[in-house]
Amino acid sequence: MKRLLTIAAAVGVAMSVGTAADAADRTVKIAGFGAMSGVVRSFGINTDAVLRAAAKAINDAGGVKLADGSMAPIEVSFDDDRCNAEEGISVVRRIASSDAVVGVGPTCSNVAEPLFGILQAKAGDEGDSGLQFPIFTDTAIKGGLAKISEWAFRNVPNESQMYKSLFEWLATQHPDAKSVYGGVEEDFAHSRFTWYKVMKTRSADVGYEVKGESKWLLNDTNFTTQVREMKRAGADIIAISAHPFTTCGVLKEMARQRVKYKVLVGLTSSSSLETLNGCAKQAEGIIIPTSFAPVNPDAVAAADAAAALGGSADLHSAAAWEIMMILKDVIEAAGIQATADSVEADRRAIRDGLASLKTTKGLLGEIQRTDEGEAVKPYVYVHAADGSWAVLHDPNA
Amino acid sequence: MSDFWWQVIDSVQSVLDGMMFGSIYALIGIGFTLIFGVMHRINLAYAAASIGGAYASLAAFQLLSAPAIVVFLCAAAASGVIGYLVYICCFRFIPTEMPLATLMASVGMLILIDEVVVHATAGMPEPYPAMFDDVMIDLDPFWVRGDLLMIFALSVIAMLILLYVLYRTRLGIATRAVAQQPSAAQLCGIGQERTNAATFVITGALGGLAGAMVGASVGILSPLLALPLTVKGLIVTVIGGLGSIPGAIVAGILVGGFENVFQYFRGVTERDIYVMLLLFVFLTFRPQGLFGRISTRD
Amino acid sequence: MDFYYGMAQLIGVHTLLGLSAYVVLLTGQVSMAQAGFFAIGAYLAGMLTVLAGWHIVPAMLLAAVASALVATVVGFPALRVKGLMLVVATLAFGEAVRIFWFNFDYQIAKGNIQVGPLGGEGFKQIRYFPENGWSTADVAVFIWAWVIAAMIALWWMDRSRVGSVLRAVGEDELAAQSVGINLTAVKVSAMGIGGFIAGLGGAIYAHYTTHIEHLNFGVVLATFAIAYPILGGLSSVIGVLIAVIFIQGFLVEVLRFMGDWRNLLFGALIVLAMNVRPDGLFDARATRTLKRLFGRQDA
Numbered sequence: 001m002k003r004l005l006t007i008a009a010a011v012g013v014a015m016s017v018g019t020a021a022d023a024a025d026r027t028v029k030i031a032g033f034g035a036m037s038g039v040v041r042s043f044g045i046n047t048d049a050v051l052r053a054a055a056k057a058i059n060d061a062g063g064v065k066l067a068d069g070s071m072a073p074i075e076v077s078f079d080d081d082r083c084n085a086e087e088g089i090s091v092v093r094r095i096a097s098s099d100a101v102v103g104v105g106p107t108c109s110n111v112a113e114p115l116f117g118i119l120q121a122k123a124g125d126e127g128d129s130g131l132q133f134p135i136f137t138d139t140a141i142k143g144g145l146a147k148i149s150e151w152a153f154r155n156v157p158n159e160s161q162m163y164k165s166l167f168e169w170l171a172t173q174h175p176d177a178k179s180v181y182g183g184v185e186e187d188f189a190h191s192r193f194t195w196y197k198v199m200k201t202r203s204a205d206v207g208y209e210v211k212g213e214s215k216w217l218l219n220d221t222n223f224t225t226q227v228r229e230m231k232r233a234g235a236d237i238i239a240i241s242a243h244p245f246t247t248c249g250v251l252k253e254m255a256r257q258r259v260k261y262k263v264l265v266g267l268t269s270s271s272s273l274e275t276l277n278g279c280a281k282q283a284e285g286i287i288i289p290t291s292f293a294p295v296n297p298d299a300v301a302a303a304d305a306a307a308a309l310g311g312s313a314d315l316h317s318a319a320a321w322e323i324m325m326i327l328k329d330v331i332e333a334a335g336i337q338a339t340a341d342s343v344e345a346d347r348r349a350i351r352d353g354l355a356s357l358k359t360t361k362g363l364l365g366e367i368q369r370t371d372e373g374e375a376v377k378p379y380v381y382v383h384a385a386d387g388s389w390a391v392l393h394d395p396n397a
Numbered sequence: 398m399s400d401f402w403w404q405v406i407d408s409v410q411s412v413l414d415g416m417m418f419g420s421i422y423a424l425i426g427i428g429f430t431l432i433f434g435v436m437h438r439i440n441l442a443y444a445a446a447s448i449g450g451a452y453a454s455l456a457a458f459q460l461l462s463a464p465a466i467v468v469f470l471c472a473a474a475a476s477g478v479i480g481y482l483v484y485i486c487c488f489r490f491i492p493t494e495m496p497l498a499t500l501m502a503s504v505g506m507l508i509l510i511d512e513v514v515v516h517a518t519a520g521m522p523e524p525y526p527a528m529f530d531d532v533m534i535d536l537d538p539f540w541v542r543g544d545l546l547m548i549f550a551l552s553v554i555a556m557l558i559l560l561y562v563l564y565r566t567r568l569g570i571a572t573r574a575v576a577q578q579p580s581a582a583q584l585c586g587i588g589q590e591r592t593n594a595a596t597f598v599i600t601g602a603l604g605g606l607a608g609a610m611v612g613a614s615v616g617i618l619s620p621l622l623a624l625p626l627t628v629k630g631l632i633v634t635v636i637g638g639l640g641s642i643p644g645a646i647v648a649g650i651l652v653g654g655f656e657n658v659f660q661y662f663r664g665v666t667e668r669d670i671y672v673m674l675l676l677f678v679f680l681t682f683r684p685q686g687l688f689g690r691i692s693t694r695d
Numbered sequence: 696m697d698f699y700y701g702m703a704q705l706i707g708v709h710t711l712l713g714l715s716a717y718v719v720l721l722t723g724q725v726s727m728a729q730a731g732f733f734a735i736g737a738y739l740a741g742m743l744t745v746l747a748g749w750h751i752v753p754a755m756l757l758a759a760v761a762s763a764l765v766a767t768v769v770g771f772p773a774l775r776v777k778g779l780m781l782v783v784a785t786l787a788f789g790e791a792v793r794i795f796w797f798n799f800d801y802q803i804a805k806g807n808i809q810v811g812p813l814g815g816e817g818f819k820q821i822r823y824f825p826e827n828g829w830s831t832a833d834v835a836v837f838i839w840a841w842v843i844a845a846m847i848a849l850w851w852m853d854r855s856r857v858g859s860v861l862r863a864v865g866e867d868e869l870a871a872q873s874v875g876i877n878l879t880a881v882k883v884s885a886m887g888i889g890g891f892i893a894g895l896g897g898a899i900y901a902h903y904t905t906h907i908e909h910l911n912f913g914v915v916l917a918t919f920a921i922a923y924p925i926l927g928g929l930s931s932v933i934g935v936l937i938a939v940i941f942i943q944g945f946l947v948e949v950l951r952f953m954g955d956w957r958n959l960l961f962g963a964l965i966v967l968a969m970n971v972r973p974d975g976l977f978d979a980r981a982t983r984t985l986k987r988l989f990g991r992q993d994a
Contacts, residue, residue, distance in 0.1 A: 037512060037958040039621050041520035079951065080958070085904045085911060086705055087947060093701035093831075094948075110908060113819055117905025120825065129833075130825035131697070147808075148820065186666055187797060189908060192815045215665045219621040221611060224414040224542070225661050228407060245522045245619045252616040256533065256542060278522035278617045439779055486966050491973045497725070498973035501925045504918055505965030512958045624914055628786065635783045666815075670794050673787040677772070680784050684776050 026338040027075040028064055028331060030055070030324070031100035033091045034107035034139065036080035039245070042274060043107040043139055047320045048078040049311020050302075051104060054324035057305060064328050067335035074328070083108040088115050096133040101336065101346045103135045104323055107316075109190045112140035112152075119149035123351060132344070134351040136327065138320040141269060142190040143197060146373035153354050153373040155319045155326070157291035159198045159268055162379050165395055166289045167206040169381070170237065170263055177262045181235030182213035183226065183250055185242035194267055195241035203239070211235045216246055223253040231259045239265040240286075244272065248279035255282050263287060271382055271389060272314045280387040291377040292318035292363060293391050299363040318363055326360045365396060406538045411661040412654045417545040418614065419653015420552035424607035425626055426633030426645035427556065428600040434576045434640035435596045438499050442483050442506035443604055444626035449510045450476025450605030451525065451612045452517070458526055465526040465613070469551070472609035473602040479510070480601020484594050507623065514620045522619045525612030548610045555606050556646055562599065563642070572596055576640070632672065636679050638689020647687055700831040702948065704903055706939050707838035711896030712916075713923025713935040714845055719889040720924050721858075722882050723865035724777065728769060728785035730917035731792030732762040732890045736897025737907050738796055738812060741821040744902070745810055746803055751823050751902065755841075759894035766890020770883035789917050797909040817908030821901050838899055845892055846932045853931060861885060893920075926968060928975020937977045941968075 032051045036044035055074045058064065063073040079095070081088040088111035095103050106112050120130035130149065137146070137154040146154045170177065180203040185191035195213060204210050211233045214226035227250060230238065238254075238261045240247055247270050264286045266275070271288040292315040294300045302321045303313040311317060330353035336346035357369045368376040383392040425444055432440045453475035457463045463471070487502035532543025563569035574582040575592045583589055611626065612618045633652050637644025652672060659671040679686065712733055719726045736758040743754035769788055776784055802811035805820075812818040824834050852858050863871040864881045872878055901907050919942070926941065927934030946964060950957040968976060 036955065037515060037520075039515065039520040039619060041515050045519055082958070085906065089904065090698070090701055090705060090948065093698040097696065097698035110817070110906075110910065113817065114904040114906035117820060117822055118825065121822065127828050128825050129828045129830050130822070187815050187910070189816045217665055219619075219625050220665070221615045221622065221625075222414065222418045222657070225407075225411050225657060226665070228410065232403070245617065245621055248522055248524075248617045249615045252530075256530065256544075258533075274521045278524055282616075433779060439782065486970070490970050495973040497720075497925045498969045500725070501922055502966050502969035504922065505962045505969065507962070509959065509962030509966065512962060516955070516959065628790070628914060631779075631783045632787065635780055639779060666798050667794070670791055673791045673794075676784065676787045680776055680780065681772060684780060 026066065026070070026072045028066075028072050028336070028338050029098070029100040030074055030076050030327065031079070031095040031098070031103045032076055032320070033079040033081050033088070033095065033103060033105035035083040035111075036078075037082050040083050040107055042272075043316060044078070044080060046306070046311040046314065046317035047105070047107065047138055049309040050306045050313060050317040050320045051076045051078065051324060053302070053305035053309050053311070054321045056309075058324065058328055065332045067337050072338055074324075081106055081108075081111055083111060085111055085114040088112075089118055092118075092131070092133065092135070096131055099340060099343050101134075101331075101338070101343065102327060102350050103133060104138060104320060104327075105135070106137065107139045109140040109142035109145065112137055112145055113142070113148070113189075116145055116148035116152040119151040121149050123150040123348075123355070132347065134347055134354060136323050136354065138323055139316040141316075143193050144372075144374075150355065150373070151351055155323050155360075155367070155375045155377070157268060157289075157315065157377045157379055158374065159194055159289075160202065161376060162268070162289035162291075163194075163198050163265075164202040164205065166265065166287070166381060167203045167208065169393060169395065170265075170287075171206055171208075174236070174262055177208075177236035179209040179211050179233075179235040180237045180239055181211045181230055181233045183230065183238065183240040183242060184213050184215055185218055185246050186215040187217045188243065190269070191241045191243065191267060195239070199239045199241055199265070203237070208237065216242070216250070218243070218246065220246060221249065223250050224257075226250070227253040227257050227259060230254070231257055234260075236262040237265060238263070240270075241267045242270070243267065244270050244274035244278055247275060248282065251279050251282035251286075268315060272316075273312055276384060276387055276389070280384065283384045285383060285385075287381055287383045287392060289379050289381050290315040290389075291379045293380050293382055293389065295364065295380060295391055295394065302363055322360070322362050322367070326354075326357070329360075330354055330357070408658060408661050410539055411657040413539065413541065414545065415657025415660075416650045416654040417542070417549045418657070419650040420549045421607050421610050421614070421649070422626075422629050422633045422652055423646045423649025424552055424555065424603055424610065425630030426637055426649045427559065427642055428604045428607070429630050429634040430637065430640055430642060430645045431600045431603075432596060433634070435572055436488065436493075436593055438488065438496060439503070439631075440483060440487070440597075441500065441503040441627060442487065442510060443503075443600070444630055445507040445510040445623040446479040446483055446601060447476055447604030447608035447626070448611070448618065448620070448623045449479050449514055449608070450474075450601070451608030451618055452514050452523070453479075454605070454609060455523055455525070455618070465528045468526050469606060469609040469613070472612075473605040476605020476608060477598045477602035480597040480599075480604065481594060483601070484597035488593065488597075489590070507627070511620050511623055518620075520620060522617040525609075525616060525618050527613040527616060530613070530616065545614060548614055551606070552610065555603060556642070559599070559603060560642065568592075568595055629672075632676050636676060636686055638686025641686065641688040644686055644688035697831045700835040702944065703835040704831070704838050704899075706936075706943055707835070707842045708896055708900045708903055709919070709923065709939045709943055710842050710936050711845060711892055711899065712920045713927070713939055714849060714932060715889040715891075715893035715896065716920040717889075717924040717929070717932065717935050718849065718861075718892065719885050720921070720929060721861040721865050722885045723868070724773065724882065724885070725782050725921055726773075726785045726886070726889065727782055727914070727917040727921065728766070728789040728792075729889065729893045729920035730912045730914075731789035732766050732893035733897035733900065733916065733920070734792055734796055734907075734909070734912035735762045735765055736894030737901035737912070738799075738818065738897075739894075740898030741818055741901040741907060742801070742811065744823045745805075745818075745821055746801075751898075755895055755898040758898045759891045762894025762897070763887045763891035766893070767883055767887040769890075770886030771879075773886065774879060774882055786914065786917065789912075790914070793909050793912045796912070815909070817906055818901075819906040821905050821907070823902050825905075834903075838903075841895055841899065845895070846936070849932045922965070924975075926965070926976060928972075928977045930975070930977065934975050934977035938975075941976060 184195035334349035454472035529543035637648035740758035927938030
C-alpha cells in the first residue's frame with residue numbers, strides 16, 4: 001500500500017499544472033489544443049504553427065493592451081488530444097486549471113461535441129455546474145455545435161450557406177447539368193452531416209434532381225460496388241462528402257470505371273494538401289468551397305508566417321490565425337488584467353466580449369457572427385488545377 | 398435490360414470484385430495462421446507491420462522512382478525486417494508460458510508501428526504505385542479490374558512459393574517440425590529460436606506483400622488501414638481453421654466475396670454485421686474452421 | 696484542482712472497464728467484448744436519464760443489468776471455444792454491438808433541440824451531472840464510490856471460495872471439472888459479472904463525456920479493457936487500478952512534457968513493460984495460473 005501511495009504521489013507531482021503568475025511580467029496565455037497524433041496529425045501541426053506565427057506577429061507589434069494600459073505579450077501553448085474525447089476533456093480541464101484565459105481548438109468534431117457538453121450551457125446559470133472556460137474552435141466543423149454551450153465559439157465556415165451558393169453558382173455555369181449524385185463516408189459524423197443535411201438538401205433547394213448516394217466507411221478500401229452504383233445513376237454533378245483518404249480511393253476507382261460527370265464537388269475539409277498529396281491526378285477539377293485561399297496580401301502574409309514555422313495555412317488553420325486576431329481585439333476591448341487573481345473574471349470578460357461580437361475581421365473579408373457562437377465566413381470556390389488548389393470563383397468579388 | 402438482370406449482373410460482379418480483394422485478406426490470414434501454427438501465439442502487430450513495410454517501400458518509390466514491382470519487393474523485404482523486430486521485442490524474451498504478456502506486447506507494437514508511420518508522414522495519405530491500374534478487361538456484361546487481377550495473381554504466386562518453402566526446403570521442414578512437436582524437434586537438433594525467428598521473417602515478408610497489394614489496389618496508403626486489416630485477418634484465420642494455410646486462403650476469398658455481396662444487398666452500414674454472423678455460424682457449427690484439425694499439439 | 700478531479704473520474708471509469716475484463720480473465724477467457732457491454736451500458740443509461748428523465752442511480756443499475764443479461768447470453772456460445780477462437784468471437788460480438796448502435800436512431804424533441812441517439816452522428820447532450828449542479832469533485836466522489844464498491848466486492852470474492860473456483864477454472868478446466876465444478880455455471884457467471892461492471896462503467900462514461908458515438912466503442916477500447924488486467928497483473932484487483940493509472944495517468948498525462956515523443960513512447964513503453972514484467976506490473980505470481988491456456992487449443 002505504501003508503494004501505491006508513493007506512485008500516486010509521484011503521479012500527482014508530475015501532473016501538477018502551473019497556477020502562479022508573476023504580477024511583474026504579465027502575459028496573456030492562450031492555450032491551443034488539437035490532434036498531434038493519428039491520421040489527423042497534420043491538422044494539429046498546422047494549427048500549432050499558425051498559433052505561434054500569429055502570436056509572434058502580435059508580440060512583434062507590441063502585444064496586447066491590458067485594462068491598466070500596459071502592454072503584455074501573448075504566450076501560446078499546444079496540447080495533443082489525440083482526437084480522443086476523453087483526452088480532449090482532460091486537456092481542457094488541465095488548461096482550465098492553469099491561468100490560460102481562453103482555449104483554441106480542437107481539431108476533431110468528435111472531441112468538440114463532448115467538450116462543449118462539459119461546459120456550462122448558459123453563462124451565469126448557477127444551477128449548471130459545467131466548466132466556465134471560453135473555447136474558440138478553429139477546425140471542428142460538424143454543423144451546429146457551438147449552440148451546445150454559451151462558452152463555445154467557432155470560427156469555422158458555415159457549410160450550409162457555402163454549398164447553397166455553390167450550387168446556385170453551378171446552375172448558372174453549367175445550365176445543362178440537371179442532377180446530383182452523392183458519395184458519403186457514412187460512419188463519420190461530419191461527412192454524414194454534410195451530405196444529408198447540407199449538400200443533399202441544398203442542391204435540391206436549388207432545383208437539382210438528387211439521384212441518391214453511395215455510402216462507404218471511413219477506413220474502407222474497396223469501392224467497386226459503390227462506384228458502380230454511382231456510374232449507373234449517371235448524374236451530371238457528383239458530390240463527395242468524405243475526407244481525403246476515402247475521397248482519393250473513390251476518385252481512383254471512378255477513374256478506373258470511367259465514370260462520366262460534368263462537375264465534381266468535394267467536402268470543405270478535403271481542400272487541403274492531403275488530397276493533392278494522395279491523388280492529384282484524379283482530383284483534377286474537383287470544386288470545393290473554402291473559407292481560405294491566399295488571395296490577398298493579408299492572407300498571403302499569414303500563410304507565409306505559418307510556413308516559416310513549419311505549418312501550412314489551409315481553411316482550418318487559417319481560422320486559427322483569425323481567432324488570434326479576434327481574441328486580441330476582444331481582450332483589448334474587454335480590458336482584462338491578466339493577473340493570477342483575475343483569471344476567472346478575465347475568462348468571463350472574454351466570453352462576454354466574444355458573445356457580443358456581430359462581425360469580426362477575417363483574412364478573406366468581414367466575418368458575421370451568429371447568436372449561437374457560429375461564424376458566417378466569406379468564402380471562395382477553389383478547384384484542383386495542375387496539382388494545386390486555384391481559386392475558381394470569388395462570390396464576393 | 399430489365400432492372401432484375403442489372404441486379405443479377407451487379408451482384409455477380411460484386412462477388413467477383415470481393416473475391417479478388419479477398420486475396421489480400423488471405424495473405425494476412427496466412428501470416429496469423431502460420432505464426433499461430435509455429436508458436437501458438439497471436440501476433441496482433443502483424444497487419445500493422447505489413448502496412449509499415451508498405452510505407453517503408455514508399456522510400457524506394459519516392460526517392461528512386463523505382464517500378465511498381467520493385468516497390469512491392471521492397472515492401473516485402475522491409476516487412477520481413479519489421480517482422481524480425483516484432484519477434485525480438487514481443488516474443489523472444491517473454492517466457493513462453495506467458496501468452497497474455499506476448500499478446501499485450503504485440504498490441505503495444507501495433508500502436509508503436511502505427512505512430513511511427515504517423516510521425517513520418519504526418520498522417521497524410523500517400524500515393525502508392527500500382528500495376529495495370531488502367532487496364533479494364535471487358536467481359537461484357539462483366540469486367541475485371543486489371544490491377545485486382547494482378548494482385549490476385551501475385552497473391553497466388555506468393556502462396557505457392559510459401560507452400561514450396563514449407564514442404565520442400567529444410568527450413569520448411571524445421572518450421573513444421575517445431576509446429577507439431579517443439580520438444581521433439583529440439584531433440585532432433587532443430588533450433589527452436591532460429592525457426593521461430595525465421596517464421597516471423599517469412600510471414601513478415603508475406604505481410605509486406607499484402608500491405609503493398611492493399612496500397613496498390615486502393616492507390617493510397619494510410620495508417621487507417623492497419624486496424625480493419627487486423628480484424629479481417631483474424632476472422633479469416635478462425636474461419637479457415639487455426640494453423641491451416643489452405644484454410645486461410647479459401648476463407649480470405651470467401652470473406653471478401655461475402656462482404657461485398659452483403660454490401661450490395663444490405664448496404665455498407667450493415668455489411669460487417671453479416672461478416673460477424675458468418676463467423677458465429679462457423680464457431681457454432683464448425684469451430685475447427687474450414688480445414689482445421691480438432692487438436693493440434695501435445 | 697478541477698483537473699485532478701477530472702483525472703480521478705477518467706481513471707475511475709477505466710478502472711471499471713478493466714475490472715470487467717479482470718473477472719472474465721480469471722476464468723482464463725480473454726474477452727474482447729467488454730467494449731460492447733460498455734457501449735450497451737452507455738447508450739441505455741444515457742437514454743434513461745436524457746429521454747426518460749430518470750435519476751442516474753436507477754438508470755445505471757438498469758443499464759448494468761441489461762449489459763449483464765447480454766453478457767450472460769454471449770457467455771453460453773463462448774463456452775464452445777477458447778484461446779484465439781474466443782478472442783476473435785468476442786471481438787466480433789463487440790463489433791456487432793458497435794454496428795448495432797451505428798444503425799440505431801431514436802430521437803425526441805426536448806426544448807428546441809432533438810435529443811437521443813442518432814446513428815452515425817452520435818448521442819449528444821447527456822448532461823445529467825452539470826444540469827443538476829454536481830461539481831467535478833461531486834462526480835469524482837460519486838464515481839469512486841462505485842469503483843471502490845466494485846473493487847471491494849471483487850476483492851472479497853477473490854478471497855472467498857468463489858474466487859478459488861474462478862481461478863481453478865482458469866488454471867485447469869479439466870481438473871476443476873473433475874472436482875465437481877460446473878464449468879458452464881462458472882464461466883457464464885464470470886461473463887455476467889463482467890458485463891454488469893462494464894455496464895456500470897459505460898453508464899458513467901456516457902455522463903462523463905456527455906456525448907457518445909459508436910466509434911468510441913471500437914476495437915481500441917476493447918483492447919484497452921483487456922490491457923488493464925494483463926498489464927497490471929491478475930493477482931488482485933489492485934493490479935487493474937495500477938495499470939489504469941500507468942496508462943491514463945502516466946503514459947497519457949505525465950509524459951506530456953515529452954511533447955511529440957509521448958505518442959511514440961506510448962506503444963514502446965507497453966512493449967517494454969511486458970518484457971520487463973511479463974506477469975504484470977503489480978505482484979507477479981498469479982499470471983502463472985493462466986499458462987498454456989492461451990497458447991493451447993484443447994479439444
